[in-house]
Amino acid sequence: MHRFLLLSLFIFTSFISCHHKTTSQENKAVQIDETFTNPVWDGADPWLTKQGDNYIYCFSANNGISVSRSKLMTKKGEVKEIWQAPQSGWNSNCIWAPEIHFIEGHWYVYYAAGKSGPPFIHQRTGVLRSKTDDVFSDYEDMGMLNTGDEPNDISKNIWAIDMTVFKHQGKLYAVWSGWLKQMDTDATPQHLFIQEMENPYSLKGKRVLLSSPEESWETGGPLNINEGPEVLQHAGQIFIIYSCRESWLKQYRQVMLQLKHPNDDPLNPENWTKKGPVFEGNEKVFGVGHVSFVKSPDDSEDWIIYHSKKDTVPGWDRDVRMQQFLWNEDGTPNFGKATAASVEIKRPSGEVEMEKNGNF
Structure with missing residues (x-):
């Protein structure tokens, strides 16, 4: 009888002890940082896009293309490689600056690649398409885009990188960086x-020359470059x-083209105005x-995602940064000053x- 009472008391005491311990753990405050630093x-050439409440980050790695899916802007989530370059062919090497866009129920990845390099004279643009609406689904290679001046002759294709796409008045457009003619x-x-x-x-149709490096802030270095175009749409503009400038130098900077009127034809270069620089480095960045652009999780803020060099030594050792930007009274973006680390x-x-709510 005494043994039974002692056993019952032990079980009751153990239950109270365990119950108290669990409650203590559940009530323990979780420390969550409310700030971050760049x-x-x-990484480089950051492409971050938002679909619903997910942030999709697309990047090249190990001669392939990977994507990350996360509920948080500032932290990567699960990562999956969605494509590996073939062993041979036009797109077997030099996988650069992929972008992923959700269009009509599928994810499309636009990327640059070449059969060899350096010298990087073989770069062309290719497209991948997801088989379902899941960004982690399998992808099929849709082939090379003809970015030359002869749409019916792919053999005369011309160097092209950094393609992005956007919709305007029901039509889909592509913008990219390329050469006037193929060079050696x-x-x-x-x-x-x-x-x-x-x-x-x-x-569809033929390519149109939209911008050349000719302004004082686009020239002055060893090579005149316009590249990395990204479309930003706001309030009808x-x-x-x-x-x-040169991607391997500290003078690399951002310039802006603006369509003069919302109803203008974007294929007419005269309908665009150029302004620059609109975002550039400083003594610490x-x-x-x-760049790429996304809304905050609650859609109340606009953010610019960009890369910068880790030091002033010529080269491509870079990392990814992000900061909020605002809008001027005339509706143009105000990116402010690049924020120091x-x-x-x-x-x-x-x-x-x-x-805090665990919704990620």
């Missing part, structure tokens, strides 16, 4: 071209923010370039609450 991670040296000036698309994996930045609006 850079957020290593990669020390060749780069220009921006625009062209209407037949569908997300083929071009269309902007193309692109990179100029070097060579800001190749020592500065604490308030996390994107809605992100802290999402993490």
Whole structure:
């Protein structure tokens, strides 16, 4: 009888002890940072896009293309390689600057690749398409886009990188960086071209020269470059923010094209105005370039994602940064000053609450 009472008391005491311990753990406050500092991670040519409440980050790695899916802007989530370059062929090497876009129920990845390099004279643009609406689904190679001047002759295709796409008045357009003609040296000036698309994996008509490096802030170095075009749409206005000067130097910076009127034909170069620089490095941040744009988790803020050089030594050792930007009274973007690594930045609006609630 005494043994039974002692056993019962032990079980009751153990239950109370365990119950108290669990409650203590559950009530323990979780420390969540409300700020972050740049850079957020290593990498270059950052492409971050938002679909629903997911942030999709697309990047090249190990001669292939990977994507990350996360509820948080400032932290990568699960990563999956969606494509590996073939062993041979036009796109077997030099996988550069992939972008992923959700169009008509599929994900499309636009990327640059070549059969060899250096010299990087073989770069062309290819397209991948997801088999379902899941960004982690399998992808099929839709082939090379003809970015030359002879749409019916792919053998006369011309060097092209950094393609992006956008919709305007029901039509789909592609913008990229390319050469005026095919050359046997990669020390060749780069220009921006625009062209209407037949569908997300083929071009329509002929390419149109949209911008050349000719302004004082686009020239002055060893090679004149326009590249990394990215489309920003706001309140009916269309902007193309692109990179100029040399990507391996601290002078790399951002310039802006603006469509003069919302109803203008984007294929007419006279309908665009150029302004620059609109975002550049400073004494603590070097060579800001190749941007993308996303809304905060609660859609109340606009953010610019970009890369910068880790030091002033010529080269491509870069990392990824992000910061909020505002809008001027005339509706143009105001990107402000590139934020130094020592500065604490308030996390994107809605992100802290999402993490506190465990919704990520």
